[in-house]
Amino acid sequence: MTNWPVILNIAKTHLLTKLKSTLTAALGVTFGIGAYITLVSFMTGLNAMLDDLILNQTPHIHLYNEIKPSEKQPVALYDEFQQSFQFVHSIKPKQHQKKLHNALPILSYLKKDKKIKGVTPQARAQIFYISGSIEIGGSLIGVSIMDEIRLSNIRDNIIQGLPEDLENNDTGILLGSGLAKKMSLKIGDRVQVSTVKGDLFPLKIVGLYQSGVAEVDNSQSFVNLKTVQRILGETQNYITDINIKLNDIEDASAYSKQLASLFSITATSINEANAQFETGTNIRNLITYAVSITLLIVAGFGIYNILNMLIYEKMKDIAILKALGFSGTDVQLIFMSQAMIIGLVGGLLGLLVGFGFSVLIDHTSFKTEALPTIDTYPVDFSLSYYVIGIVFALLSTFIAGYLPANKARKIDPVKIIRGT
Numbered sequence: 371m372t373n374w375p376v377i378l379n380i381a382k383t384h385l386l387t388k389l390k391s392t393l394t395a396a397l398g399v400t401f402g403i404g405a406y407i408t409l410v411s412f413m414t415g416l417n418a419m420l421d422d423l424i425l426n427q428t429p430h431i432h433l434y435n436e437i438k439p440s441e442k443q444p445v446a447l448y449d450e451f452q453q454s455f456q457f458v459h460s461i462k463p464k465q466h467q468k469k470l471h472n473a474l475p476i477l478s479y480l481k482k483d484k485k486i487k488g489v490t491p492q493a494r495a496q497i498f499y500i501s502g503s504i505e506i507g508g509s510l511i512g513v514s515i516m517d518e519i520r521l522s523n524i525r526d527n528i529i530q531g532l533p534e535d536l537e538n539n540d541t542g543i544l545l546g547s548g549l550a551k552k553m554s555l556k557i558g559d560r561v562q563v564s565t566v567k568g569d570l571f572p573l574k575i576v577g578l579y580q581s582g583v584a585e586v587d588n589s590q591s592f593v594n595l596k597t598v599q600r601i602l603g604e605t606q607n608y609i610t611d612i613n614i615k616l617n618d619i620e621d622a623s624a625y626s627k628q629l630a631s632l633f634s635i636t637a638t639s640i641n642e643a644n645a646q647f648e649t650g651t652n653i654r655n656l657i658t659y660a661v662s663i664t665l666l667i668v669a670g671f672g673i674y675n676i677l678n679m680l681i682y683e684k685m686k687d688i689a690i691l692k693a694l695g696f697s698g699t700d701v702q703l704i705f706m707s708q709a710m711i712i713g714l715v716g717g718l719l720g721l722l723v724g725f726g727f728s729v730l731i732d733h734t735s736f737k738t739e740a741l742p743t744i745d746t747y748p749v750d751f752s753l754s755y756y757v758i759g760i761v762f763a764l765l766s767t768f769i770a771g772y773l774p775a776n777k778a779r780k781i782d783p784v785k786i787i788r789g790t
Contacts, residue, residue, distance in 0.1 A: 399716025407724020429613035512598030531577025548588030709771020717763030
């Protein structure tokens with residue numbers, strides 16, 4: 371029967387007599403785990419921030435009418451010309467309305483679907499912003515602002531003013547920050563918008579919007595849905611886009627295809643709209659975990675080398691222990707205990723070091739005009755990273771300690787004593 375108090379006491383004595391080597395091995399684990407926690411917390415926090423920046427501005431499913439070429443030329447529709455040689459080429463897009471056909475019944479149908487968390491209609495218009503002699507082309511998006519607030523992070527991007535100010539003002543506009551800067555406008559000022567037909571409409575600036583994407587902020591603004599309908603001279607059923615938020619984002623791809631087939635419109639899922647961005651996120655995560663695991667493996671090799679040297683230095687002690695009646699398994703457990711103690715102490719210290727650096731980064735000022743809502747560097751304090759860290763510390767030290775300990779178990783005490 372294994373006498374654990376004696377084994378642990380001998381292991382502790384070995385560790386304390388070689389305190390410098392013990393501290394070196396423990397610090398190797400500490401900094402390996404600390405670097406892992408710091409790196410993975412910061413990188414995943416950064417990825418989450420980028421995901422929020424891009425994905426929260428993208429609906430799970432976007433319904434709209436896409437401009438696309440006609441599949442057949444008119445001449446191809448006549449049977450008598452099917453067998454003849456046709457010189458017609460350069461198929462052009464057929465003329466169609468930008469608005470969604472039967473938009474209100476589609477909205478009613480979607481709102482009843484239990485898969486859907488929320489639906490927001492939009493009306494888009496290509497217009498010109500006019501202030502004095504400045505004229506800038508862009509887009510005006512009519513929305514139900516409070517529905518948008520409920521289903522997206524648009525409130526975080528309103529740097530001046532309140533969304534309620536837009537909801538209660540049919541002539542108000544939530545102007546893009548880039549447009550405001552270019553035209554030297556502020557809240558309370560008026561800006562004129564001109565349709566492609568030349569009609570002018572004055573709007574009062576009730577807030578400034580900044581998404582962090584310069585191309586958007588320099589051209590896009592929000593008004594109430596009925597304001598765009600009035601500017602375009604359209605009725606209340608004029609809706610060009612429908613944005614859908616699902617309860618489960620994983621359903622987006624399959625459900626978008628179902629809606630496209632059901633309503634004969636274009637349905638783009640968030641996966642299609644952000645395929646390149648998602649690929650970049652996956653690559654960043656892969657690099658993060660690869661570097662982190664490498665740090666832990668390097669720490670494990672350090673422990674292996676130190677325990678290996680310790681065994682050579684303790685050859686006489688091992689021989690004496692076996693001569694006193696300790697079995698090979700007891701000797702192996704002594705050195706395995708040393709490895710696990712180093713892993714546990716070094717791992718716990720590594721968690722503290724990693725947490726400390728993560729807190730430091732989280733409180734480090736990070737301000738940029740592109741991201742007005744971000745004050746400090748993003749850090750993800752997920753408990754799973756700390757669990758993975760301590761488990762990997764114990765696992766790596768177990769593997770690193772097993773080989774030298776197994777070698778110690780096989781040492782012949784007679785040969786060692788004869789060599790003295």
